[in-house]
Amino acid sequence: MIQEIKNSYGDFFEEELLEEINRIATFKEIPEGFEIIKPGSYIRFMPLIIHGAIKVLRTDNDGDELLLYFLEKGDTCAMTLSCCLGHHKSEIKAIAETDTKLVMIPISKMEEWTTKYKSWRNFVFDSYHKRLIEAIETIDSIAFLNMDDRLLKYLRDKIKINNTSVIHSTHQQIAYDLHTSRVVISRLLKKLEKDAIVKLNRNNIEILQT
Amino acid sequence: MIQEIKNSYGDFFEEELLEEINRIATFKEIPEGFEIIKPGSYIRFMPLIIHGAIKVLRTDNDGDELLLYFLEKGDTCAMTLSCCLGHHKSEIKAIAETDTKLVMIPISKMEEWTTKYKSWRNFVFDSYHKRLIEAIETIDSIAFLNMDDRLLKYLRDKIKINNTSVIHSTHQQIAYDLHTSRVVISRLLKKLEKDAIVKLNRNNIEILQT
DNA sequence: ACCTATATGTAACAAATGTTACTGTAAAAG
DNA sequence: CTTTTACAGTAACATTTGTTACATATAGGT
Numbered sequence: 214m215i216q217e218i219k220n221s222y223g224d225f226f227e228e229e230l231l232e233e234i235n236r237i238a239t240f241k242e243i244p245e246g247f248e249i250i251k252p253g254s255y256i257r258f259m260p261l262i263i264h265g266a267i268k269v270l271r272t273d274n275d276g277d278e279l280l281l282y283f284l285e286k287g288d289t290c291a292m293t294l295s296c297c298l299g300h301h302k303s304e305i306k307a308i309a310e311t312d313t314k315l316v317m318i319p320i321s322k323m324e325e326w327t328t329k330y331k332s333w334r335n336f337v338f339d340s341y342h343k344r345l346i347e348a349i350e351t352i353d354s355i356a357f358l359n360m361d362d363r364l365l366k367y368l369r370d371k372i373k374i375n376n377t378s379v380i381h382s383t384h385q386q387i388a389y390d391l392h393t394s395r396v397v398i399s400r401l402l403k404k405l406e407k408d409a410i411v412k413l414n415r416n417n418i419e420i421l422q423t
Numbered sequence: 424m425i426q427e428i429k430n431s432y433g434d435f436f437e438e439e440l441l442e443e444i445n446r447i448a449t450f451k452e453i454p455e456g457f458e459i460i461k462p463g464s465y466i467r468f469m470p471l472i473i474h475g476a477i478k479v480l481r482t483d484n485d486g487d488e489l490l491l492y493f494l495e496k497g498d499t500c501a502m503t504l505s506c507c508l509g510h511h512k513s514e515i516k517a518i519a520e521t522d523t524k525l526v527m528i529p530i531s532k533m534e535e536w537t538t539k540y541k542s543w544r545n546f547v548f549d550s551y552h553k554r555l556i557e558a559i560e561t562i563d564s565i566a567f568l569n570m571d572d573r574l575l576k577y578l579r580d581k582i583k584i585n586n587t588s589v590i591h592s593t594h595q596q597i598a599y600d601l602h603t604s605r606v607v608i609s610r611l612l613k614k615l616e617k618d619a620i621v622k623l624n625r626n627n628i629e630i631l632q633t
Numbered sequence: 634a635c636c637t638a639t640a641t642g643t644a645a646c647a648a649a650t651g652t653t654a655c656t657g658t659a660a661a662a663g
Numbered sequence: 664c665t666t667t668t669a670c671a672g673t674a675a676c677a678t679t680t681g682t683t684a685c686a687t688a689t690a691g692g693t
Contacts, residue, residue: 271559271566279566281559291555294548304559327544334537334544338504341551345501348558349491349514352481355565356489356602360650383670392566394651399671415659415670570680593640604681609641625640625689634693641688651678662667 214240218316221263221286230330237322243313250293250307258317259293262286265313266374270306270390279355280367280390282347283310283374291344294323294337310374361401363391368411372420380418424450428526431473431496440540447532453523460503460517468527469503472496475523476584480516480600489565490577490600492557493520493584501554504533504547520584571611573601578621582630590628 215231217240226234239258243249243265250256252272260267267284269292284290284307292305326333354363367390371380384398391398402418405411412419425441427450436444449468453459453475460466462482470477477494479502494500494517502515536543564573577600581590594608601608612628615621622629 271562273563273567275567277567279562281562291551294552304556327548328541331538337548338537338551341501341548341555342504345551345555345558346514348555348562349481352489352491352558352562352565353483355562356481357483357485357487385670395671396652396673397650400650400673403672413671595640605641606643606682607680610643610680613642623641636691636693638691639689642686644685645683647680647682649678649680652676653674654676655674656672657670658672659670660668663665 214238214316217263217314218261222261225336226332227330230326230333233322233326234316234318238316238318241315241317243309243315245309245312247309248306249309250290250305252304252306256293257320259289259320259323261316261318262288263314263316266310267307267313268310268390270308271304272306277392278306278389279351279392281305281351282344283370285374288343289336289340291341294340360391360393360397361404364398364401365405365410367391368418368420369423372423378420378423380420381416382418383416424448424526427473427524428471432471435546436542437540440536440543443532443536444526444528448526448528451525451527453519453525455519455522457519458516459519459525460500460515462514462516466503467530469499469530469533471526471528472498473524473526476520477517477523478520478600480518481514482516487602488516488599489561489602491515491561492554493580495584498553499546499550501551504550570601570603570607571614574608574611575615575620577601578628578630579633582633588630588633590630591626592628593626 215235218226218231218234238261240263241260249260249267262284264286266286267290269281269284269290271279271281290307327337354366358366364387367387368380371382372378384402385395388395388398402411402413406413410420410422412421425445428436428441428444448471450473451470459470459477472494474496476496477500479491479494479500481489481491500517537547564576568576574597577597578590581592582588594612595605598605598608612621612623616623620630620632622631
C-alpha cells in the first residue's frame with residue numbers, strides 16, 4: 214500500500230507516517246456509482262483517494278441536489294475532515310464518479326497524527342484550503358454564470374476528471390448535478406450541438422471542442 | 424490585550440499562547456466601511472476579531488460582487504488563513520460592517536504556532552470548518568432559494584450581526600451584496616412591506632418580523 | 634428657500650429559466 | 664418479435680429575474 218500512496222501523493226508524507234498508515238489504514242476498491250457518503254450519516258473513516266474520482270454533492274431536505282466539486286487522486290474530502298475533527302453530521306453526499314481506490318483512515322488517528330506529523334498537518338490544511346477554493350468557485354459559477362456557461366464548464370470538468378472526451382450521462386443526470394430540469398439541459402445541449410461544440414447520442418455526449 | 428481576547432475567545436487559548444499573542448500581535452481599531460482586504464492583494468496579517476463584524480465578499484474581474492458571509496467576535500477569516508499558509512493571493516474583499524476591533528497576527532507566527540500550540544491548531548481547523556460550512560450555506564441560498572427568500576435571509580443575517588432591527592443600507596448596496604439590480608431589490612422590498620414584514624424609509628429598513 | 638445629489642417607486646419590456654405536455658425513438662425485457 | 668421502459672426533442676406557456684426609462688421624494692449644501 215505504501216507504494217500506491219507514494220504514486221498518488223508523491224513524497225509528501227514522512228516514511229514513519231507512511232508506515233503507520235500502512236499498518237492502520239484499510240484499502241478499499243469502490244465501483245462507479247457507489248454512494249460513499251450519505252447525507253445525515255456519521256463518518257468513521259477519512260478516505261484518501263489513490264485512484265479514480267469522486268463527486269461531492271450538496272443536498273437539502275427537499276431532495277434538491279447540487280454538484281459541489283470533484284475529488285481526484287491525491288485529494289481528500291474536507292467535509293469528512295470537518296466531520297471527523299468536529300464530530301458533526303454529514304451534510305453532503307459523495308458518489309464514486311469512476312471505479313475508485315481508497316485508503317481509509319480511522320478518525321481516531323486523525324487528531325493524533327495532526328499533533329505528531331508535520332506533513333499530515335500540512336496535508337489537512339492544504340485539503341481545507343483546496344476545498345474552500347473549490348466551494349467558492351462553485352459559488353462563482355452559480356452566481357456569475359448563466360446556465361449555458363455552467364453546463365459547458367460542467368462538461369469540461371467532467372471530461373477532465375474522467376480523462377475522456379465522451380460523457381456517459383443522461384440529460385436528467387446532468388440536470389440533477391446542476392439543479393435544473395431535464396428540458397433545460399436538452400435545450401442547451403441542442404444549442405451546443407448546433408454550434409458544433411458537442412455531438413449528442415443516446416446516453417452519451419461527445420465533446421468536440423475543449 | 425489578553426483580557427480582550429479572553430472576552431471574545433473564552434479560555435480557548437493556553438496562557439502561554441495568550442502571552443505570546445500579547446507580545447507579538449498588534450491591536451487595531453477599524454471604522455465601519457473600511458476595506459480591510461482588497462482582492463488581489465497579498466496578506467501579511469491574520470485578523471482575529473475581538474469586537475464588531477466584517478463582511479466578506481467574493482469578487483470577479485468584471486467588478487461583480489457577492490456576499491459570502493459575515494464574521495463576528497471569535498471568528499477569523501479562513502481565506503486569510505489560506506493565503507497565509509499557502510502564500511496565495513486574496514480572491515476576496517473584506518469590509519468592516521461595523522466599527523471593529525482586531526488583533527493582527529503576523530503570518531510568520533502562523534506555522535510556528537500550529538506546531539507549538541494545540542489550541543491554536545484546533546482554532547485554525549475550527550475556523551476552516553466554519554468557513555467551509557458558511558460557504559456551502561451560501562451555495563444553498565443562491566442555488567435553492569429565489570431572490571425574495573435570499574433577500575429575507577440577508578436582512579435577517581444583517582440584523583443579527585448588527586444587533587439591531589433597523590438596517591442602514593440603500594437598496595443599491597443590498598443589490599451589490601446579492602449580485603442583482605437595485606430595481607429588483609426595490610420591487611421585492613415593496614412586497615415585503617405590503618406583507619408587513621418590513622417598514623421602508625429613506626436609507627433604512629426596519630424589520631418588523633424576525 | 635432653492636438647487637442638486639442621491640434614493641426610491643413603478644411601468645413596460647426583455648431575457649433566462651422552469652413547467653407541462655406530447656412526440657418519437659432506441660434499448661431492454663418479456 | 665412484441666411490449667415496455669427510459670431517453671431525448673420540441674412547442675407552448677408561466678415565472679422569475681434583469682433592464683430601461685422616467686417620475687417623485689428627501690436630505691444637505693448654499
